[in-house]
Amino acid sequence: MKSIRFSAQEAPANLRPDTRVFGVSGSPRRNGNSDILLKSILTGVVQHDLSSEYLNLTDLQFQGCIGCERCRKDKICTGLVDGMSVVYDRIISSQGLILVSPTHNYNITSWMKAFIDRLYCFYTFDNNRPRSWSSQLAKQGRKAVIAAICEQENKHDMGFTLEAMKLPLEALGYDIVGALSVFKIFDKAGVKHDDHAMKRAQELGGRLADALKN
Numbered sequence: 001m002k003s004i005r006f007s008a009q010e011a012p013a014n015l016r017p018d019t020r021v022f023g024v025s026g027s028p029r030r031n032g033n034s035d036i037l038l039k040s041i042l043t044g045v046v047q048h049d050l051s052s053e054y055l056n057l058t059d060l061q062f063q064g065c066i067g068c069e070r071c072r073k074d075k076i077c078t079g080l081v082d083g084m085s086v087v088y089d090r091i092i093s094s095q096g097l098i099l100v101s102p103t104h105n106y107n108i109t110s111w112m113k114a115f116i117d118r119l120y121c122f123y124t125f126d127n128n129r130p131r132s133w134s135s136q137l138a139k140q141g142r143k144a145v146i147a148a149i150c151e152q153e154n155k156h157d158m159g160f161t162l163e164a165m166k167l168p169l170e171a172l173g174y175d176i177v178g179a180l181s182v183f184k185i186f187d188k189a190g191v192k193h194d195d196h197a198m199k200r201a202q203e204l205g206g207r208l209a210d211a212l213k214n
């Protein structure tokens with residue numbers, strides 16, 4: 001598993017996905033609970049013989065979608081030129097995807113929301129209103145797992161965090177093969193001491209790898 005730091009000179013997209021996994025953390029607390037959970041999920045992926053890379057979104061210079069709709073014609077985001085230009089390559093070329101977010105106000109973080117909005121360029125719409133759509137990422141055996149972590153102790157307090165990742169990924173054509181909710185963790189890196197959560201995270205990574213290999 002390796003962390004990636006992006007430079008503007010990296011290679012352009014390879015269009016078909018490889019059997020590997022790209023992991024994304026949406027926490028602004030670097031090496032905090034979401035990063036630790038993500039790394040544990042990736043350990044499971046690697047133990048099941050797939051390669052992986054991960055990214056904390058705060059390492060990326062990028063903006064939220066500006067709704068310019070240039071992607072309708074260009075099929076990729078051309079309205080903004082920023083760190084996402086290179087991340088698109090990782091998304092296209094990785095058949096597996098992991099999204100992890102802490103709960104911020106009952107929802108995913110603003111970084112994770114901005115990231116998901118930037119995946120809008122992968123949709124193809126028709127011209128009716130409301131428009132029906134398909135995804136350029138669909139029907140390629142893409143699979144994902146999602147995880148959320150929060151301070152409070154039940155689903156209500158986690159709010160929409162898991163759904164806010166699940167629904168867009170499904171619309172984009174990912175089969176969600178597992179989801180993990182971790183409660184009652186507030187302190188930075190506190191999840192390290194939750195053996196049950198760490199074990200479930202690792203198992204989730206193994207499940208993703210197995211699903212991709214089958």
Ligand SMILES: Cc1cc2nc3c(=O)[nH]c(=O)nc-3n(C[C@H](O)[C@H](O)[C@H](O)COP(=O)(O)O)c2cc1C
Pocket residue numbers: 027028029032033034035101102103104105106107149150151152153157158185186187188189
């Ligand atoms: C701005 C902000 C909003 C938060 N909102 C919630 C919330 O709605 N529900 C909850 O249970 N925890 C909430 N938390 C607590 C975090 O989800 C919790 O501390 C989590 O473990 C942080 O994970 P991280 O280390 O990956 O950032 C909030 C934290 C912050 C900073």
